[in-house]
Amino acid sequence: MPGLILFLSGLLLAPLLLGVTVRTKAAFAGRRGAPLFQQYHDLVKLLRRGQVMSGTTTFLFRVAPSLALVVTVSAAALVAPSIVSPGWGFPGDFVFLLCLLGLARFFTVSSALDTGSSFEGMGASREVLYSALSEPALLIGFGVLVRVSGEMSLGGMYGGLGSGEWLSAGTALCLVAVSFFIVLLAENSRIPFDDPNTHLELTMVHEVMVLDNSGPDFALITYGAALKLWVFASLIVNLFLTALGGSSFQYIAWFPAGMLLVGVLVGTVESVMARLSLLKTPHLLAGAGAISVLAFILSTRFLQ
Amino acid sequence: MTAYLDIILVALILSDFILLGSGRLGNCIRIAAWQGIMVGLLPIATADAGFSFRIAALGIAVVVLKGFVFPRLLNRAIRESASSREVKPFVGYTTSLLAGVLALSASFWLDGRLSFPLHLESAIVVPVSLSMMFTGLFLVVARRTAVNQVIGYLVLENGIYALSLAIVRDVPFLVELGVLMDMFVAVFVMGIAIYRINMEFDHMDSNRLAKLRG
Known part of the structure:
Protein backbone atom coordinates (compact mmCIF):
# COMPACT_ATOMS: atom_id res chain seq x y z
CA MET A 1 0.00 0.00 0.00
CA PRO A 2 2.68 2.59 0.89
CA GLY A 3 4.45 1.47 -2.26
CA LEU A 4 1.37 2.21 -4.33
CA ILE A 5 1.15 5.69 -2.79
CA LEU A 6 4.75 6.38 -3.72
CA PHE A 7 4.24 5.10 -7.27
CA LEU A 8 1.06 7.07 -7.91
CA SER A 9 2.44 10.23 -6.35
CA GLY A 10 5.46 9.82 -8.59
CA LEU A 11 3.25 9.63 -11.68
CA LEU A 12 1.37 12.68 -10.50
CA LEU A 13 4.22 14.85 -9.23
CA ALA A 14 6.96 14.07 -11.77
CA PRO A 15 6.43 17.29 -13.81
CA LEU A 16 6.55 19.27 -10.56
CA LEU A 17 10.18 18.26 -10.04
CA LEU A 18 11.08 20.01 -13.30
CA GLY A 19 9.10 23.01 -12.09
CA VAL A 20 11.21 23.14 -8.93
CA THR A 21 14.40 23.01 -11.00
CA VAL A 22 13.17 25.81 -13.26
CA ARG A 23 12.22 27.96 -10.26
CA THR A 24 15.63 27.41 -8.68
CA LYS A 25 17.34 28.53 -11.85
CA ALA A 26 15.09 31.58 -12.00
CA ALA A 27 15.90 32.45 -8.39
CA PHE A 28 19.62 32.29 -9.17
CA ALA A 29 19.10 34.57 -12.13
CA GLY A 30 17.03 37.00 -10.04
CA ARG A 31 13.81 36.33 -11.92
CA ARG A 32 10.48 35.12 -10.62
CA GLY A 33 10.39 32.31 -13.11
CA ALA A 34 7.64 30.17 -14.53
CA PRO A 35 4.93 28.92 -12.15
CA LEU A 36 5.65 25.60 -10.44
CA PHE A 37 2.83 23.96 -12.36
CA GLN A 38 3.87 25.27 -15.76
CA GLN A 39 4.80 21.78 -16.93
CA TYR A 40 1.22 20.61 -16.35
CA HIS A 41 -0.16 23.52 -18.37
CA ASP A 42 2.26 22.68 -21.15
CA LEU A 43 1.19 19.05 -21.12
CA VAL A 44 -2.50 19.97 -21.32
CA LYS A 45 -1.78 22.44 -24.11
CA LEU A 46 0.13 19.82 -26.08
CA LEU A 47 -2.56 17.19 -25.56
CA ARG A 48 -5.19 19.52 -27.04
CA ARG A 49 -3.18 20.19 -30.15
CA GLY A 50 -3.39 18.40 -33.46
CA GLN A 51 -0.57 16.23 -34.66
CA VAL A 52 1.55 16.51 -37.77
CA MET A 53 3.34 13.47 -39.09
CA SER A 54 6.16 13.79 -41.56
CA GLY A 55 5.52 11.91 -44.79
CA THR A 56 8.87 10.13 -44.59
CA THR A 57 8.16 8.48 -41.25
CA THR A 58 6.85 4.98 -40.75
CA PHE A 59 4.69 3.35 -38.09
CA LEU A 60 7.76 3.23 -35.80
CA PHE A 61 7.62 7.00 -35.41
CA ARG A 62 3.93 6.71 -34.48
CA VAL A 63 4.30 4.08 -31.76
CA ALA A 64 7.69 5.02 -30.31
CA PRO A 65 6.53 7.85 -27.96
CA SER A 66 3.79 5.72 -26.39
CA LEU A 67 6.07 2.69 -26.07
CA ALA A 68 8.86 4.76 -24.52
CA LEU A 69 6.41 6.20 -21.99
CA VAL A 70 5.04 2.74 -21.10
CA VAL A 71 8.55 1.44 -20.50
CA THR A 72 9.42 4.47 -18.36
CA VAL A 73 6.26 3.99 -16.29
CA SER A 74 7.29 0.37 -15.73
CA ALA A 75 10.69 1.56 -14.55
CA ALA A 76 8.96 3.95 -12.13
CA ALA A 77 6.78 1.08 -10.90
CA LEU A 78 9.93 -0.94 -10.24
CA VAL A 79 11.78 1.80 -8.37
CA ALA A 80 9.09 3.73 -6.50
CA PRO A 81 7.93 1.09 -3.96
CA SER A 82 11.41 -0.29 -3.30
CA ILE A 83 12.11 1.90 -0.29
CA VAL A 84 8.96 0.96 1.62
CA SER A 85 8.41 -2.67 0.64
CA PRO A 86 11.60 -4.74 0.97
CA GLY A 87 9.91 -7.74 -0.65
CA TRP A 88 9.25 -5.79 -3.84
CA GLY A 89 10.96 -6.90 -7.03
CA PHE A 90 13.06 -9.97 -7.68
CA PRO A 91 16.77 -10.80 -7.40
CA GLY A 92 18.71 -8.91 -10.03
CA ASP A 93 15.91 -6.49 -10.86
CA PHE A 94 18.34 -3.57 -10.95
CA VAL A 95 19.64 -5.04 -14.22
CA PHE A 96 16.04 -5.16 -15.41
CA LEU A 97 15.69 -1.48 -14.48
CA LEU A 98 18.70 -0.62 -16.65
CA CYS A 99 17.20 -2.75 -19.40
CA LEU A 100 13.90 -0.83 -19.21
CA LEU A 101 15.70 2.51 -19.38
CA GLY A 102 17.72 1.21 -22.31
CA LEU A 103 14.54 0.06 -24.04
CA ALA A 104 12.95 3.50 -23.66
CA ARG A 105 16.11 5.00 -25.11
CA PHE A 106 16.00 2.49 -27.98
CA PHE A 107 12.48 3.59 -28.94
CA THR A 108 13.37 7.28 -28.78
CA VAL A 109 16.55 6.78 -30.78
CA SER A 110 14.95 4.64 -33.45
CA SER A 111 12.06 7.04 -33.91
CA ALA A 112 14.62 9.85 -34.25
CA LEU A 113 16.46 7.87 -36.91
CA ASP A 114 13.15 7.04 -38.58
CA THR A 115 12.55 10.68 -39.48
CA GLY A 116 15.60 10.62 -41.72
CA SER A 117 16.67 14.05 -40.50
CA SER A 118 20.42 14.43 -40.19
CA PHE A 119 20.11 16.55 -37.03
CA GLU A 120 18.06 13.89 -35.28
CA GLY A 121 20.56 11.24 -36.29
CA MET A 122 23.28 13.36 -34.68
CA GLY A 123 21.27 13.62 -31.46
CA ALA A 124 20.64 9.88 -31.52
CA SER A 125 24.33 9.14 -31.84
CA ARG A 126 25.12 11.41 -28.88
CA GLU A 127 22.39 9.89 -26.76
CA VAL A 128 23.74 6.40 -27.41
CA LEU A 129 27.30 7.52 -26.67
CA TYR A 130 26.27 9.00 -23.31
CA SER A 131 24.26 5.96 -22.34
CA ALA A 132 27.13 3.62 -23.20
CA LEU A 133 29.25 5.58 -20.72
CA SER A 134 26.63 6.09 -18.03
CA GLU A 135 25.40 2.50 -17.84
CA PRO A 136 28.66 1.08 -16.44
CA ALA A 137 28.65 3.81 -13.79
CA LEU A 138 25.08 2.92 -12.80
CA LEU A 139 25.69 -0.82 -12.88
CA ILE A 140 28.84 -0.67 -10.76
CA GLY A 141 27.04 1.71 -8.39
CA PHE A 142 24.28 -0.84 -7.96
CA GLY A 143 27.02 -3.43 -7.47
CA VAL A 144 28.23 -1.43 -4.47
CA LEU A 145 24.71 -1.34 -3.02
CA VAL A 146 24.37 -5.10 -3.56
CA ARG A 147 27.69 -5.69 -1.87
CA VAL A 148 26.98 -3.44 1.10
CA SER A 149 23.42 -4.61 1.70
CA GLY A 150 23.97 -8.25 0.74
CA GLU A 151 20.71 -8.29 -1.25
CA MET A 152 20.16 -8.67 -4.97
CA SER A 153 16.85 -6.87 -5.49
CA LEU A 154 16.14 -3.13 -5.40
CA GLY A 155 13.70 -3.55 -2.51
CA GLY A 156 16.13 -5.72 -0.58
CA MET A 157 19.01 -3.36 -1.33
CA TYR A 158 17.33 -0.34 0.19
CA GLY A 159 15.80 -2.46 2.94
CA GLY A 160 19.20 -3.96 3.79
CA LEU A 161 20.89 -0.60 4.26
CA GLY A 162 20.69 0.98 7.66
CA SER A 163 22.61 3.25 9.96
CA GLY A 164 25.07 0.39 10.66
CA GLU A 165 25.98 0.10 6.99
CA TRP A 166 26.21 3.87 6.72
CA LEU A 167 28.67 3.94 9.61
CA SER A 168 30.94 1.28 8.17
CA ALA A 169 30.68 2.06 4.44
CA GLY A 170 29.20 5.56 4.37
CA THR A 171 32.01 6.96 2.24
CA ALA A 172 31.37 4.33 -0.43
CA LEU A 173 27.61 4.99 -0.37
CA CYS A 174 28.15 8.74 -0.69
CA LEU A 175 30.41 8.14 -3.69
CA VAL A 176 27.67 6.00 -5.25
CA ALA A 177 25.23 8.87 -4.73
CA VAL A 178 27.64 11.28 -6.45
CA SER A 179 28.06 8.89 -9.36
CA PHE A 180 24.28 8.43 -9.65
CA PHE A 181 23.84 12.20 -9.64
CA ILE A 182 26.27 12.68 -12.52
CA VAL A 183 24.45 9.94 -14.42
CA LEU A 184 21.14 11.66 -13.62
CA LEU A 185 22.43 14.88 -15.17
CA ALA A 186 23.66 13.04 -18.26
CA GLU A 187 20.65 10.81 -18.78
CA ASN A 188 18.17 13.63 -18.37
CA SER A 189 20.13 16.03 -20.56
CA ARG A 190 20.72 18.56 -17.80
CA ILE A 191 23.30 21.30 -17.96
CA PRO A 192 26.88 20.13 -17.87
CA PHE A 193 25.89 17.68 -20.60
CA ASP A 194 23.13 19.41 -22.50
CA ASP A 195 21.12 22.58 -22.11
CA PRO A 196 17.40 21.85 -22.04
CA ASN A 197 16.62 25.50 -22.84
CA THR A 198 18.55 25.88 -26.05
CA HIS A 199 17.13 24.93 -29.36
CA LEU A 200 20.35 24.95 -31.28
CA GLU A 201 20.47 21.63 -33.04
CA LEU A 202 24.26 21.45 -33.09
CA THR A 203 24.54 21.17 -29.31
CA MET A 204 21.33 19.48 -28.24
CA VAL A 205 21.04 15.86 -27.25
CA HIS A 206 17.55 14.93 -26.15
CA GLU A 207 15.63 17.85 -27.61
CA VAL A 208 17.09 17.31 -31.05
CA MET A 209 15.76 13.76 -31.20
CA VAL A 210 12.17 14.86 -30.74
CA LEU A 211 12.13 17.84 -33.11
CA ASP A 212 9.63 16.17 -35.43
CA ASN A 213 7.17 15.13 -32.73
CA SER A 214 4.20 17.34 -32.10
CA GLY A 215 0.90 17.50 -30.24
CA PRO A 216 -0.11 14.57 -28.01
CA ASP A 217 2.98 12.55 -28.95
CA PHE A 218 5.22 15.37 -27.79
CA ALA A 219 3.19 15.57 -24.57
CA LEU A 220 3.92 11.88 -23.97
CA ILE A 221 7.63 12.50 -24.60
CA THR A 222 7.76 15.53 -22.28
CA TYR A 223 5.95 13.63 -19.55
CA GLY A 224 8.23 10.61 -20.08
CA ALA A 225 11.29 12.83 -19.67
CA ALA A 226 9.91 14.24 -16.41
CA LEU A 227 9.17 10.73 -15.15
CA LYS A 228 12.67 9.57 -16.05
CA LEU A 229 14.14 12.41 -14.00
CA TRP A 230 11.84 11.36 -11.15
CA VAL A 231 13.05 7.74 -11.36
CA PHE A 232 16.71 8.74 -11.24
CA ALA A 233 16.14 11.24 -8.45
CA SER A 234 14.27 8.67 -6.38
CA LEU A 235 17.20 6.24 -6.71
CA ILE A 236 19.37 8.85 -4.96
CA VAL A 237 16.75 9.96 -2.44
CA ASN A 238 16.00 6.34 -1.47
CA LEU A 239 19.69 5.76 -0.86
CA PHE A 240 19.92 8.66 1.60
CA LEU A 241 16.58 7.85 3.25
CA THR A 242 17.98 4.47 4.34
CA ALA A 243 20.40 6.34 6.59
CA LEU A 244 17.48 7.85 8.52
CA GLY A 245 15.69 4.58 9.17
CA GLY A 246 12.16 4.57 10.50
CA SER A 247 8.80 3.21 9.45
CA SER A 248 7.45 3.23 5.93
CA PHE A 249 5.18 6.18 6.66
CA GLN A 250 8.14 8.18 7.88
CA TYR A 251 9.80 7.33 4.59
CA ILE A 252 6.77 8.58 2.70
CA ALA A 253 6.88 11.80 4.69
CA TRP A 254 10.59 12.34 4.05
CA PHE A 255 10.55 11.31 0.41
CA PRO A 256 9.03 14.53 -1.04
CA ALA A 257 11.50 16.60 0.97
CA GLY A 258 14.35 14.60 -0.54
CA MET A 259 12.97 14.99 -4.04
CA LEU A 260 12.61 18.73 -3.50
CA LEU A 261 16.25 18.83 -2.46
CA VAL A 262 17.34 16.96 -5.58
CA GLY A 263 15.30 19.35 -7.73
CA VAL A 264 16.94 22.35 -6.08
CA LEU A 265 20.36 20.69 -6.41
CA VAL A 266 19.88 20.12 -10.14
CA GLY A 267 18.79 23.74 -10.51
CA THR A 268 21.82 24.92 -8.54
CA VAL A 269 24.22 22.88 -10.67
CA GLU A 270 22.58 24.31 -13.77
CA SER A 271 22.96 27.85 -12.45
CA VAL A 272 26.58 27.70 -11.32
CA MET A 273 28.01 25.58 -14.12
CA ALA A 274 28.40 26.23 -17.77
CA ARG A 275 27.55 23.61 -20.31
CA LEU A 276 30.66 21.56 -21.06
CA SER A 277 31.84 21.35 -24.60
CA LEU A 278 30.62 18.26 -26.36
CA LEU A 279 34.07 16.72 -26.49
CA LYS A 280 34.56 17.02 -22.74
CA THR A 281 31.28 15.49 -21.55
CA PRO A 282 32.47 11.88 -21.99
CA HIS A 283 35.31 12.63 -19.54
CA LEU A 284 32.80 13.60 -16.89
CA LEU A 285 30.85 10.40 -17.42
CA ALA A 286 34.07 8.39 -17.35
CA GLY A 287 34.74 10.17 -14.05
CA ALA A 288 31.37 8.96 -12.77
CA GLY A 289 32.41 5.43 -13.74
CA ALA A 290 35.72 5.88 -11.95
CA ILE A 291 33.90 7.09 -8.82
CA SER A 292 31.68 4.00 -8.94
CA VAL A 293 34.70 1.71 -9.23
CA LEU A 294 36.34 3.54 -6.33
CA ALA A 295 33.17 3.05 -4.25
CA PHE A 296 33.16 -0.64 -5.12
CA ILE A 297 36.80 -1.11 -4.12
CA LEU A 298 36.23 0.83 -0.90
CA SER A 299 33.13 -1.22 -0.07
CA THR A 300 35.11 -4.45 -0.41
CA ARG A 301 37.65 -3.02 1.99
CA PHE A 302 35.28 -1.51 4.54
CA LEU A 303 33.16 -4.61 4.91
CA GLN A 304 35.93 -7.07 5.64
CA MET B 1 39.19 9.65 14.13
CA THR B 2 39.31 6.84 11.55
CA ALA B 3 36.26 8.35 9.85
CA TYR B 4 38.05 11.68 9.25
CA LEU B 5 41.09 9.78 8.04
CA ASP B 6 39.02 7.74 5.57
CA ILE B 7 37.28 10.86 4.27
CA ILE B 8 40.64 12.57 3.69
CA LEU B 9 42.00 9.49 1.94
CA VAL B 10 38.95 9.21 -0.34
CA ALA B 11 39.24 12.92 -1.13
CA LEU B 12 42.89 12.32 -2.04
CA ILE B 13 41.86 9.64 -4.56
CA LEU B 14 39.16 11.91 -5.99
CA SER B 15 41.68 14.72 -6.40
CA ASP B 16 43.88 12.25 -8.29
CA PHE B 17 40.99 11.51 -10.63
CA ILE B 18 40.39 15.23 -11.21
CA LEU B 19 44.09 15.75 -11.95
CA LEU B 20 43.98 12.92 -14.47
CA GLY B 21 40.86 14.24 -16.15
CA SER B 22 41.36 18.00 -16.20
CA GLY B 23 42.87 19.87 -19.10
CA ARG B 24 43.69 23.29 -17.68
CA LEU B 25 47.04 23.88 -16.07
CA GLY B 26 45.69 26.42 -13.58
CA ASN B 27 43.05 23.93 -12.52
CA CYS B 28 45.66 21.22 -12.06
CA ILE B 29 47.78 23.49 -9.87
CA ARG B 30 44.78 24.36 -7.72
CA ILE B 31 43.82 20.70 -7.29
CA ALA B 32 47.42 19.79 -6.46
CA ALA B 33 47.39 22.54 -3.82
CA TRP B 34 44.22 21.12 -2.28
CA GLN B 35 45.79 17.70 -2.29
CA GLY B 36 48.83 19.11 -0.49
CA ILE B 37 46.59 20.68 2.16
CA MET B 38 44.74 17.41 2.69
CA VAL B 39 48.00 15.50 2.97
CA GLY B 40 49.16 18.06 5.50
CA LEU B 41 46.02 17.41 7.55
CA LEU B 42 46.69 13.66 7.54
CA PRO B 43 49.08 13.61 10.51
CA ILE B 44 46.59 15.65 12.53
CA ALA B 45 43.80 13.20 11.68
CA THR B 46 45.96 10.20 12.58
CA ALA B 47 47.07 11.67 15.88
CA ASP B 48 45.03 9.32 18.02
CA ALA B 49 47.86 8.65 20.39
CA GLY B 50 48.29 12.24 21.35
CA PHE B 51 48.36 15.60 19.73
CA SER B 52 51.87 16.86 20.12
CA PHE B 53 53.50 20.10 19.13
CA ARG B 54 55.71 18.18 16.70
CA ILE B 55 52.73 16.82 14.75
CA ALA B 56 51.04 20.21 14.64
CA ALA B 57 54.19 21.96 13.46
CA LEU B 58 54.78 19.36 10.78
CA GLY B 59 51.17 19.59 9.59
CA ILE B 60 51.31 23.37 9.39
CA ALA B 61 54.64 23.32 7.55
CA VAL B 62 53.30 20.87 4.98
CA VAL B 63 50.04 22.81 4.50
CA VAL B 64 51.84 26.12 4.04
CA LEU B 65 54.42 24.73 1.64
CA LYS B 66 52.27 22.45 -0.47
CA GLY B 67 49.06 24.39 -0.26
CA PHE B 68 50.34 27.94 -0.73
CA VAL B 69 54.01 28.27 -1.61
CA PHE B 70 54.30 25.62 -4.34
CA PRO B 71 51.16 26.68 -6.23
CA ARG B 72 52.37 30.27 -6.16
CA LEU B 73 55.77 29.27 -7.54
CA LEU B 74 54.16 27.18 -10.27
CA ASN B 75 51.66 29.89 -11.17
CA ARG B 76 54.52 32.36 -11.45
CA ALA B 77 56.40 29.97 -13.69
CA ILE B 78 53.40 29.75 -16.00
CA ARG B 79 52.78 33.47 -15.99
CA GLU B 80 56.37 34.50 -16.61
CA SER B 81 56.92 31.95 -19.31
CA ALA B 82 53.63 33.09 -20.88
CA SER B 83 53.18 29.60 -22.15
CA SER B 84 50.03 27.75 -23.10
CA ARG B 85 47.59 27.07 -20.29
CA GLU B 86 46.72 23.62 -21.53
CA VAL B 87 48.01 20.30 -20.33
CA LYS B 88 48.70 18.78 -23.76
CA PRO B 89 48.56 15.14 -22.79
CA PHE B 90 50.25 12.27 -24.57
CA VAL B 91 47.48 10.05 -23.26
CA GLY B 92 43.88 11.27 -23.58
CA TYR B 93 41.86 12.28 -20.51
CA THR B 94 39.44 9.36 -20.57
CA THR B 95 42.30 6.90 -21.04
CA SER B 96 44.16 8.65 -18.21
CA LEU B 97 41.13 8.20 -15.94
CA LEU B 98 41.02 4.54 -16.91
CA ALA B 99 44.72 4.26 -16.06
CA GLY B 100 44.00 5.92 -12.70
CA ARG B 113 49.29 -9.37 -0.88
CA LEU B 114 51.47 -7.29 1.41
CA SER B 115 51.15 -7.89 5.08
CA PHE B 116 52.41 -5.21 7.37
CA PRO B 117 53.47 -6.44 10.77
CA LEU B 118 52.03 -3.39 12.46
CA HIS B 119 48.71 -1.86 13.30
CA LEU B 120 47.51 0.63 10.67
CA GLU B 121 45.20 3.50 11.45
CA SER B 122 42.98 2.88 8.45
CA ALA B 123 42.35 -0.09 6.18
CA ILE B 124 42.84 1.97 3.04
CA VAL B 125 45.80 4.20 3.82
CA VAL B 126 48.44 1.96 2.20
CA PRO B 127 46.59 1.27 -1.07
CA VAL B 128 45.59 4.94 -1.38
CA SER B 129 49.15 6.14 -1.00
CA LEU B 130 50.37 3.48 -3.42
CA SER B 131 47.81 4.59 -5.99
CA MET B 132 48.87 8.21 -5.48
CA MET B 133 52.43 7.22 -6.25
CA PHE B 134 51.33 5.41 -9.41
CA THR B 135 49.19 8.37 -10.47
CA GLY B 136 52.08 10.76 -9.88
CA LEU B 137 54.39 8.64 -12.01
CA PHE B 138 51.72 8.42 -14.69
CA LEU B 139 51.29 12.22 -14.70
CA VAL B 140 55.04 12.70 -15.08
CA VAL B 141 55.18 10.32 -18.03
CA ALA B 142 51.91 11.08 -19.79
CA ARG B 143 51.88 14.89 -19.80
CA ARG B 144 53.82 17.08 -22.12
CA THR B 145 54.31 20.37 -20.28
CA ALA B 146 57.04 20.75 -17.71
CA VAL B 147 54.66 22.31 -15.17
CA ASN B 148 52.49 19.24 -15.25
CA GLN B 149 55.49 17.05 -14.67
CA VAL B 150 56.25 19.06 -11.56
CA ILE B 151 52.65 18.45 -10.46
CA GLY B 152 53.08 14.73 -11.09
CA TYR B 153 56.20 14.83 -8.97
CA LEU B 154 54.27 16.56 -6.18
CA VAL B 155 51.53 13.93 -6.31
CA LEU B 156 54.18 11.22 -6.16
CA GLU B 157 55.74 12.85 -3.13
CA ASN B 158 52.32 13.24 -1.47
CA GLY B 159 51.85 9.49 -1.86
CA ILE B 160 55.24 8.75 -0.33
CA TYR B 161 54.50 11.12 2.55
CA ALA B 162 51.12 9.47 3.24
CA LEU B 163 52.71 6.01 3.13
CA SER B 164 55.48 7.04 5.49
CA LEU B 165 52.92 8.45 7.89
CA ALA B 166 51.00 5.20 7.79
CA ILE B 167 53.95 2.89 8.30
CA VAL B 168 56.49 4.76 10.38
CA ARG B 169 54.58 7.04 12.67
CA ASP B 170 57.74 8.36 14.28
CA VAL B 171 59.84 9.79 11.54
CA PRO B 172 62.29 12.18 13.13
CA PHE B 173 61.14 15.74 12.78
CA LEU B 174 64.38 16.81 11.15
CA VAL B 175 64.09 14.13 8.45
CA GLU B 176 60.59 15.33 7.56
CA LEU B 177 61.71 18.92 7.45
CA GLY B 178 64.68 17.90 5.32
CA VAL B 179 62.37 16.21 2.81
CA LEU B 180 60.14 19.29 2.71
CA MET B 181 63.19 21.49 2.21
CA ASP B 182 64.36 19.29 -0.65
CA MET B 183 60.98 19.53 -2.29
CA PHE B 184 60.90 23.26 -1.90
CA VAL B 185 64.26 23.56 -3.58
CA ALA B 186 63.18 21.11 -6.30
CA VAL B 187 60.02 23.04 -7.15
CA PHE B 188 61.90 26.32 -6.98
CA VAL B 189 64.62 25.07 -9.31
CA MET B 190 62.10 23.53 -11.66
CA GLY B 191 60.21 26.80 -11.77
CA ILE B 192 63.37 28.62 -12.80
CA ALA B 193 64.22 25.85 -15.26
CA ILE B 194 60.82 26.16 -16.88
CA TYR B 195 61.36 29.88 -17.20
CA ARG B 196 64.81 29.40 -18.73
CA ILE B 197 63.63 26.68 -21.10
CA ASN B 198 60.92 29.00 -22.25
CA MET B 199 63.32 31.91 -22.75
CA GLU B 200 65.53 29.74 -24.94
CA PHE B 201 63.00 27.75 -26.89
CA ASP B 202 59.67 29.65 -26.83
CA HIS B 203 57.94 26.61 -25.38
CA MET B 204 58.20 24.19 -22.49
CA ASP B 205 57.24 21.09 -24.35
CA SER B 206 59.49 18.46 -22.85
CA ASN B 207 58.84 16.21 -25.81
CA ARG B 208 60.75 18.54 -28.06
CA LEU B 209 63.68 18.76 -25.68
CA ALA B 210 65.12 15.76 -27.51
CA LYS B 211 66.39 18.28 -30.04
CA LEU B 212 68.87 19.58 -27.46
CA ARG B 213 71.16 16.71 -28.40
CA GLY B 214 73.53 18.20 -30.91
Missing part, protein backbone atom coordinates in the same frame (compact mmCIF):
# COMPACT_ATOMS: atom_id res chain seq x y z
CA VAL B 101 41.27 3.36 -11.97
CA LEU B 102 43.61 0.55 -13.00
CA ALA B 103 46.34 1.93 -10.74
CA LEU B 104 43.84 2.08 -7.89
CA SER B 105 42.73 -1.51 -8.40
CA ALA B 106 46.34 -2.64 -8.74
CA SER B 107 47.32 -0.94 -5.50
CA PHE B 108 44.39 -2.46 -3.62
CA TRP B 109 45.38 -5.86 -5.03
CA LEU B 110 49.00 -5.23 -4.07
CA ASP B 111 47.96 -4.20 -0.59
CA GLY B 112 46.07 -7.48 -0.20
